[in-house]
Amino acid sequence: MDNSQDFDPDGQRKGGHGAAYRVTFALDSVDFQPLTLDDPVPLGRQILEKRGLRPAEAFSLFNILPTGDFEDIRPDEKIDLRAKGAERFIAFSTDRTFRAALNGRILAWGTAAIPEHALRLLSGISHDEAVFLEVRGGTDQLIPEGGSADLGGSGTEAFITAPKPKLYVFFVNGVRYETKEHSLTGLQIKARVPNWDPTHDLVLEGHGHDPDRVIADDESVELDVKPARRFSSVPKANFG
Template sequence: MNTEEFLDYDDLGDALREGRALRPARGYRFLLAQGDLNFQSCLVSDPVPLGRQLLEAGGLDLRDGYSLFAILPSGDFEDVRLNEPFDLRERGAERFVAFLTDRDFKLTLKDDELRWGKPIISGTVLYGLAKPGEGEAVFLEVAGGEDRLIEHGELIDLAQPGIERFITARLTFEIIVNSRPRTVNARTVTFEQIVQLAFPSQHEPNVVFSMTYRHAASMPHAGELGTGGTVDVKKKGTVFNVTRTVQS
């Protein structure tokens, strides 16, 4: 006799974030969007559904001619064939996008005009197409404003107004160290790097530094940083305060 208890449902996103396998359940919850980034929760009863079953779970009519893609943790898109099984237990995908393939989307990347067959493109794909140089990143060009840094795992809706021109540029982050503006060329900074910005000289062995930060990009957004520690900074405005103590 099988005494294994089944959950009402298990959530793919929870399983991915917790680094565990899907649990036995009567349903499996995933996220589905229709041609945009407005994801809705849906349930399927089989952990290895056909692609068409994923569409049907979202209430979409197969006769409308939808294509379905899984968004992998890397940001890449994987084609989900409607009449073939897709193993939710092994593929690491929580989000799926269905769209009608009746139009192309134009964008400009490094002054080259491209046509993209989906209304959504990932940062991973943009970086792969742009091939930025050392210390460079991909940005969305904002007319009359500050260009926006594109993250590798980000998803961009090409159907939105103004989402059309992407460039590569030097990656810089403007931070404040002991009330002075400083520039770094990487999102992640180290304790030792900030100490050198605060006190740019050689230090005697009896000198000890302590550091606090706020308005960081990483969690927590504020706190203390110690030797060997790192923190992710925002494009502009992360603040560090470094104090120097001489021990006798």
């Protein structure tokens, strides 16, 4: 029997008597924290009990594989911590989970709503990328930062990641608006303002030495400029 000990690149001691097996563990979130186990081949319940989670049957435990897929670990199922890829675990305070696909990989979540930041972290995407709900035969839906996605439907939701769409910013009466369109007409801008007063003109505020001017409904305004365009709502009789 080989009782030699070696170290992996992350500093996890493997093999030998008295070895410590360091993994990361998250509960109902993607806040992964270090967890040290003495048994190289623990049961699922031993991993949960190490975090004080009892009874094990009240929780769902998954090993997140290097591929990003979630592998279900039952309470009395053994997992070899000496195997590459057995380093990250996530548990949920429920015996029911919701399945989804993320870039083709299967994941699970403990509630019907999964936060965007969880999808982002689990996918490992960069700041310049975003998460989208895949809509077959339609337009994929952006999951906004700070938002969440519903997993409670009848099927398995599929998510993909892609570069963030470029957004153009403008202001009306000091309120920030965003659009994926690089230009909008006066009428389109008014339509984005709640309760627009039809007796008012849309006025583009001048920048530098440029004067303020009224924007007609059919006039197109380029929004891909800096600083961002600023508009105001002015009673027709009070301008000009």
